[in-house]
Amino acid sequence: MSNHAVPRPRFTAPDPERGSPEGGPKAALKIETTAPLLQGKVSELPDAVFGWTMRLCGLGVIALLGLIVYQLVIGSQLSWHAFGWKFFALSDWNPVEDQYGALPFIFGTLVSSFLALLIAVPLAVGVAVFITEMCPTRLKGILSFTTELLAAIPSVIYGLWAIFVLIPIMRLYVEPFLGKTLGWTGLFAGPAYGYSVLAAGVILAIMIIPIISSITREVLTVVPQHQREAALALGATRWEMIRVGVLRNARAGIVGAVILGLGRALGETMAVTMVIGNRADIAKSLFAFGYSMASVLANEFSEATGDLYLSALIEIGLALFLVTIVVNALARLMVWSVTRGQPAKSMA
């Protein structure tokens, strides 16, 4: 005890006195290095080792990203040289003749994801608003727990449920109904098999609702209480208070949450693969079979025989990776802008 305590004050005391007259830092440094402090020398090495090990782990996270990019870029070289940018514009996917175009998969991914957003966003925001603004406190915990529970279900189980419950419902009730009422638009035309881009959109919506609503909830709770009180004090009804005081302030964060949900939907593999029908077509009707970027990887990667085939698949993976990276980075920045700093400035 006294060994530790005594030398230190004596050792640091000269610093300010000697430092001021001439060449301050140098003089101080000399004393530090020549001071015969055994404890200091012994404890410095483990500290440095530990510090650098932890830094290495941090670096590891960045290295991981580098590794992913490296693997994907190297793997897709062959296909990139064979097709170039045309790869993303060709709609021909023919492993037998070594012709590869990714357009049908990009189309399927985009359509099913946007469909999912269309269904999920109003529901998720509604749930978040209900939980933060209207819900009795006792119900709050239960509700947020159950919505979180939805997020814990593995995607393959969603897929299993979709095959045996959702698909029959879509085939027997939803699709015939939509075909009858909205068939003239061309979006809901053709035979109803159940397996379809529409079904993929619905199951994706169910899967991304928890993510969107939990982040939206996070954002809404950050909106300062005085915004709500101010709106109410001006005579607003509860809905007006929510619209003007809460939703408007949290707008950027909600958009971020939605984009985060989009990122999840774009990369979702198993459930989509199990219901989308897996045919590389571009059809106008949502009842038609489709294919998504993640699904084609899931179905064909382990069976890809030729080098070019494998390379084309990896290039699809690279494209998927880049899109989700951009989408996620964007979403994170938007959520951070609300939850980290002050509430976003309302613009109108």
Add this chain to the structure above:
Amino acid sequence: MDSGSNSEAVFIPAIGWRRWATDHLMTGLSVLTVVIVLVPLFAIFTYLVYKGIGSINLAFLTQTPKPVGEPGGGMANAIAGSAVILGIASLLGVPVGIGAGIFLSEYGRNRYGDVVRFVSDVLNGVPSIVIGIVAYGLVVMRQKHFSALAGGVALAIMMIPTIARTTEQMLLLVPHAIREAALGLGVSRWRTTLSITLRTATSGVITGVMLAFARVAGETAPLLFTAFGNQFWNWKLDQPTAALSLQIYTYALSPFDDWHRQAWAGSLVLIVLIVSAVAAVRIVVRRGRLAGA
């Protein structure tokens, strides 16, 4: 003020009626969204439990799959395979993840830390199937065959960013005074971090690890072309290995009723394993903390 209250008495009922209706309509709508969201949740859970409980039996838990078309058999090898793959993933991912978390909270309050923080958030959003491709390139291509190790590597890559971020958040909750007290007593920094800061945050860190674990436990996509699946027992780390999620996927797409039944049973086992793993650790941690306090 007077004129205000006067005009209120005249005007508000007319405008107020419409506002009242809007208010109640929106309230009703948001209650409706909750109902709509909860319906699939209950549908999935009840259906899963109903189908699963009817299909689980001793054979399912102790036998390997029977040949195609033959009824009976089970997923014992898949359950074991999942355990092996998850064990490898935890062994590789947890130390690095916690290390990165310590870095972020103790050494990363700067620009470099911000970069790591952002990168790990972004990595969290990388589709799992892309991670599968990376593990394929890293392990499968070198070994020339599918293996449990490759599956473990893929899942480990997915665990690291999640664990790093939760660990960081948990360590930041530890008050600075505690660190300063330890440092002031002459305890070295590494010892302070490990025995004081990390120790204080143990339960939170473990919860974070379990959440990452639960997240990857049900993953199927990255295992499709890394662990690949296997119909037989396999304990070798460099051979194709069965996993519960893979087996569910294969059976779900098969045309046999008996396999569908087993897919439900497998799903129920998977969910129960995930939930009980998380619950068990929480209970143990809580008890341990109480004993220590």
